[in-house]
Amino acid sequence: MNFLELKQLGDRTWYIPGRVNIGYYEENGQGYLIDSGLDDDQGRKVLKLLNEERRDTPLRAIVNTHSNADHIGANAFIQKRTNCQVWTTRIEGILTERTSLEPLLLWSAWPFKAIRGKFIEAKPSKVVFIDQPMAIGDPRFTDEYPIKDTALVAVPLPGHYLDMIGVKTPDDVFFLADALFDPTVLEKYRFCVMLDVTSAHKTLDMIERTNARWFVPCHAPATQDAGELARQNHEGLNWVTEAVYEALTNSGRPLTREEILSHIGVTHGLEMDAAHLLLNLACVAAHLTHLSELDRVEPFVEDCRLLWRKKSA
Numbered sequence: 001m002n003f004l005e006l007k008q009l010g011d012r013t014w015y016i017p018g019r020v021n022i023g024y025y026e027e028n029g030q031g032y033l034i035d036s037g038l039d040d041d042q043g044r045k046v047l048k049l050l051n052e053e054r055r056d057t058p059l060r061a062i063v064n065t066h067s068n069a070d071h072i073g074a075n076a077f078i079q080k081r082t083n084c085q086v087w088t089t090r091i092e093g094i095l096t097e098r099t100s101l102e103p104l105l106l107w108s109a110w111p112f113k114a115i116r117g118k119f120i121e122a123k124p125s126k127v128v129f130i131d132q133p134m135a136i137g138d139p140r141f142t143d144e145y146p147i148k149d150t151a152l153v154a155v156p157l158p159g160h161y162l163d164m165i166g167v168k169t170p171d172d173v174f175f176l177a178d179a180l181f182d183p184t185v186l187e188k189y190r191f192c193v194m195l196d197v198t199s200a201h202k203t204l205d206m207i208e209r210t211n212a213r214w215f216v217p218c219h220a221p222a223t224q225d226a227g228e229l230a231r232q233n234h235e236g237l238n239w240v241t242e243a244v245y246e247a248l249t250n251s252g253r254p255l256t257r258e259e260i261l262s263h264i265g266v267t268h269g270l271e272m273d274a275a276h277l278l279l280n281l282a283c284v285a286a287h288l289t290h291l292s293e294l295d296r297v298e299p300f301v302e303d304c305r306l307l308w309r310k311k312s313a
Helices: 040-053 075-082 090-097 101-107 183-189 197-209 227-251 257-267 274-293
Strands: 013-016 022-027 030-034 059-063 085-088 153-156 165-168 173-181 214-219 297-302 305-310
Touching: 013 173, 040 075, 059 075, 075 085, 085 090, 090 101, 101 274, 173 183, 173 197, 173 227, 183 227, 197 227, 197 274, 227 257, 227 274, 227 305, 257 274, 257 305, 274 297
Parallel strands: 030 059, 059 085, 173 214
Antiparallel strands: 013 022, 022 030, 153 165, 165 173, 297 305
């Protein structure tokens, strides 16, 4: 039984609600998915839905917003069944083709078995890179740019991952990838994957200034007003930043990032397996970088440990 549904947001734009919202767009008699979902089972359901609802429209490409497993995990199945292309940015594309790099990045070495499940390491798929007019770090990096020979537009959304993009369709629908999370997710997990907190705040500021007919985050319901959700995500980021700082304050001594995570996790009753712990450690590291950019904390090495301490006023 197929529990997915195709919800129309514009003349040529739909989305498939789920644990990861998937976009769908048609142009010149061809279909385009925006992300694909977690695994083969998701890919099978998506193709069944498209066959039922849009049976005369061949799938040309999957546009991946970034390379996290829950966004690319169905690529391989769909690509094999339809011979469609997969389009994404160069850095995210490298990880999409070499998915073992994702757990390797988390562990900083060849990953052990417990962190190589499908939630971290997706099946690899063959990628065609989207031509980007600027590189990360270029002052123009936040500028929008066209996606190949389509009317789709890529919007850089720095913060969550290495080179994540959002996708705008001509129907004025803005697919926001993981730039926004539902408040219930923020409340339940506290930590959401984040590599660059400073840039994430700037991305949220941009979303608040942006007008669109519909906004579609991957982990929150579609909305016609993203302002309040952006504000709540600002608050969620600030909560983690202050929780990291308070861990250093309450300890009365310098801490490693593992000790900071343990303090927050135990205090707030958070449960983690090995994969989630490593994801949360990366998040703690991102907030430590953010705090150091604000000149509130600093790192130092003692007894072969990297420690963090509050900076004197």
